[in-house]
Amino acid sequence: MQNSSAKVFDNLAITAEKNNIIRPEYYNMFNIKRGLRNSNGTGVKVGITKIADVQGYEFKDNKKIPIDGKLFYRGMKLTDIVNDFQRDGRHGYEECAYLLLFGELPTAKKLDEFNQLLDDWRYLPQSFTENMILKIPSKDIMNKLQSSVLALYSNDDNPDDISVKNLLMQSIKLIARFPTIISYGYQAKAHYFGKKSLFIHSPQRGIGTAENILFMIRPDNKYTKTEAAILDLCLVIHAEHGGGNNSAFTTHVVSSSGTDTYSAVAAAVGALKGPKHGGANVKVREMILDIKKNAVNWKDRGHLKDYLIKILRKEVFNKEGLIYGMGHAVYTKSDPRAVLLKKKALELAIEKDAMDEFNLYKNIEELTIEIFKELKGDDTLICANVDLYSGFVYEMLNIPQELYTPIFAAARLAGWCAHRIEQIVSDKKILRPAYEIVNIGNKYIPMNER
Structure with a gap:
């Protein structure tokens, strides 16, 4: 940017900042719930959900009493879910994704069918890897994930159908493909920006989400049983965290407009990227x-x-x-x-x-x-x-730092999709909160008087 242009933009930035500052006292004056939080630190309730709940305190005689934290998936304690699949030595992420999407635990047969669907859709559409990921590499994998999700709209024969059947099909396809997208996005970044060798490994059937991530991001495809088990646990505990977290709420807000799945999920990815949320x-x-x-x-x-x-x-x-x-x-x-x-x-x-x-x-x-x-x-x-x-x-696990938040996104996608389905099925109103205006009365000034 030339010096003259830089000076113009500096002045524009100063003007924009000055005219967008809200005086802090206004928030108290109009009883605004900043951050959608009540004065006692609790969240403002804007909806009802059956998907998940987060508990860190309880109220007795109007006093907030701290308790040991609890997280529930579809009313079931996360600790009970984890203890069961760890005791049996099996992976739990796919079971949790099923639970979140369908509202009940799968039988062994139903879980096997669900896993087969995921395996069928782990591959990206034809030429998608070359055209969307390798030809347009990104320095930030979350942005590559977001743009790839939007691009998948074009590979869907019926992208705007919001029937439950179609929402489930889109959700399962995205859950299957997120690990592939982030793995290839990382490989492209490492190659084109880090000057490393390019490794594009095809996803494997029968090994599940956690193992596929390790398989695709490592040059030699190798990992231990302990490594796979702990990454699977990471996916399980990141899969959902209630409707009030920033990215889940984003999913509700965007879905309430009636838009397509890809737009809603891309918005959630953008929310999760922030350092106050998934980027932490x-x-x-x-x-x-x-x-x-x-x-x-x-x-x-x-x-x-x-x-x-x-x-x-x-x-x-x-x-x-x-x-x-x-x-x-x-x-x-x-x-x-x-x-x-x-x-x-x-x-x-x-x-x-x-x-x-x-x-x-x-x-x-x-x-x-x-x-x-x-x-x-x-x-x-x-x-x-x-x-x-x-x-x-x-x-x-020697997972590159730039993959931390994308792996979080791959896990949380199951929760986002569950919230999207719940919003569309149960709440037909578009989410539209109100803002207080504090500059009514400004007079328009004609050009020749400015």
Whole structure:
């Protein structure tokens, strides 16, 4: 951009910012629920769902009482679901996707049929890989995923049909194809922007979603049973998190307009990409790298605690004052996803001889809780959220950082599709909240008077 153009844009940016600032006192004046949150921190209820629920507190005598976190899929405890398939030594993601989509647990026969459908549709349409992914590589795989989803509209013979049968067909095809898209998107990025060899491995039948991801992103296709089991667990615990999370709510909002599946899912992908939502696990990884590089001795709890305090004081790292992977909008005493993942992460650390790294994450969790009690009082509650240990797990699996959020998207897609179907079947009204206007009365000024 030429200097004259740059100056014009600088001035335009200043003007735009100045004229878009809302005075903070207006929010209280008009009782605005900022972030769709009530004054007590609870979410504003805008709908009804049967898909999932998140519980981190309960009310007694109008007082908010912290409890151990619980996550329910279709009314069933996530911990019960996970404990069952782990006890049997089977993968659970496909079973959870079925549960979320259809509202009931599959029999062995129905699960086998569902898996066969997924295997039938894991391949991308003819020439899609070459034309959409390899010829137009992206530096950001989430954006490549989003554009690929929209492009799949053109490969659908009936893309705008919102009958339940067609919605299910579109949903299952997308669930099958997301791992392939993100794997090929990563390979294209690594090749065209990282100057690495290009590996395009065809998805395999009979191994499921988690194993296909590992198979397609690794040059040698190799992975261990423990690696596959823990990635499958990551997919299960990321599959859904209630209708109020940002990307699920986006799915409800966009679907309520009556638009097509591809537009709704692409919008959800865009929402998940943000660092305040699905991109948070990348922030955890960046924080860990900073600690390892700049802390005096990150293996020593005292030195680590000093550095964490500096992070909170906005003196180091990105100077935003946040310890990523700690705290949650709903969970207070514990995040059940983090509890499940931490247990499995320990197994992986033992297999990978990475106990020093595991202890770093464990110490961050324990020391942050300790620091918050010291700074804000013994009654202060903060817990590790799922992003803390998912960052560790992905690191141990040698999954590239740029794939962290796309894998989250591949998992969460089952929840998005379930919410979309529920919205279309049960709530025919378009979601349209109101905004308070605070500049009525501005007078139009003729051109020759400006």
